[in-house]
Amino acid sequence: GDSVTQMEGPVTLSEEAFLTINCTYTATGYPSLFWYVQYPGEGLQLLLKATKADDKGSNKGFEATYRKETTSFHLEKGSVQVSDSAVYFCALPPSSNTGKLIFGQGTTLQVKP
Amino acid sequence: DVKVTQSSRYLVKRTGEKVFLECVQDMDHENMFWYRQDPGLGLRLIYFSYDVKMKEKGDIPEGYSVSREKKERFSLILESASTNQTSMYLCASGYSGRNEKLFFGSGTQLSVL
Numbered sequence: 001g002d003s004v005t006q007m008e009g010p011v012t013l014s015e016e017a018f019l020t021i022n023c024t025y026t027a028t029g030y031p032s033l034f035w036y037v038q039y040p041g042e043g044l045q046l047l048l049k050a051t052k053a054d055d056k057g058s059n060k061g062f063e064a065t066y067r068k069e070t071t072s073f074h075l076e077k078g079s080v081q082v083s084d085s086a087v088y089f090c091a092l093p094p095s096s097n098t099g100k101l102i103f104g105q106g107t108t109l110q111v112k113p
Numbered sequence: 114d115v116k117v118t119q120s121s122r123y124l125v126k127r128t129g130e131k132v133f134l135e136c137v138q139d140m141d142h143e144n145m146f147w148y149r150q151d152p153g154l155g156l157r158l159i160y161f162s163y164d165v166k167m168k169e170k171g172d173i174p175e176g177y178s179v180s181r182e183k184k185e186r187f188s189l190i191l192e193s194a195s196t197n198q199t200s201m202y203l204c205a206s207g208y209s210g211r212n213e214k215l216f217f218g219s220g221t222q223l224s225v226l
Contacts, residue, residue, distance in 0.1 A: 031211060031212060032211075032212035034214060036217075041219075042219055042220075043117070043203055043217035043218050043219045043220050044156075044203065044205075044215075044217040045217065046214050046215075049214065051212065089155065089156065093211045093212055093213075095211075098144070098161070098163060098169075098209075098211075099143070099144040099163070099207050099208065099209045099210060099211070099213050099215075100144075100146065100158065100161060100171075101215055103148075103155050103156040104155055105153065105154060105155035106155045106156075
């Protein structure tokens with residue numbers, strides 16, 4: 001069935017370091033892929049989205065490219081800030097077309113000054 | 114901006130109590146969802162609703178029920194709260210169809226003592 005696997009955290013980086021959070025997926029067809037972010041004490045909010053193979057989603061300096069060949073959607077940022085400390089979730093919609101999303105287990109990022 | 118409002122940010126209940134978690138959205142979304150978030154387990158879908166009075170079980174419905182009498186409101190009910198239901202509960206809403214994003218509330222941290 002459809003599923004999402006994220007790298008385990010927590011990830012601890014110094015400010016201005018390069019970030020990669022790995023996400024791989026199993027899906028029927030070619031669904032959109034999502035990254036959501038959850039800041040401390042808040043709900044999830046959409047960070048970026050890619051709708052088809054080779055598409056690149058980007059927002060707030062974060063990027064992720066939809067790789068059909070490797071079934072991956074890794075999240076990257078060139079220079080992280082303390083304010084990026086949050087939990088990041090990779091997600092995809094299942095093939096059942098109900099509007100649901102399947103989420104990965106989440107990766108906690110802590111950025112130290 | 115879309116708003117998904119959860120009635121309580123923190124809730125403390127006793128074992129055996131009946132608990133109601135309320136969620137209201139203001140975007141006329143067809144779909145509404147209740148997820149549970151636990152460390153290391155990510156988000157797990159409890160129930161979702163695709164129309165008024167319509168519901169479907171998610172991955173972990175045991176011990177929960179839901180009610181959707183009006184399109185904008187979706188309630189999660191713990192018939193007899195137990196300590197293993199201590200968790201963060203997240204409500205979300207969205208349009209029907211695959212590839213639609215979800216909008217989340219801020220969450221309710223429920224502690225069952």
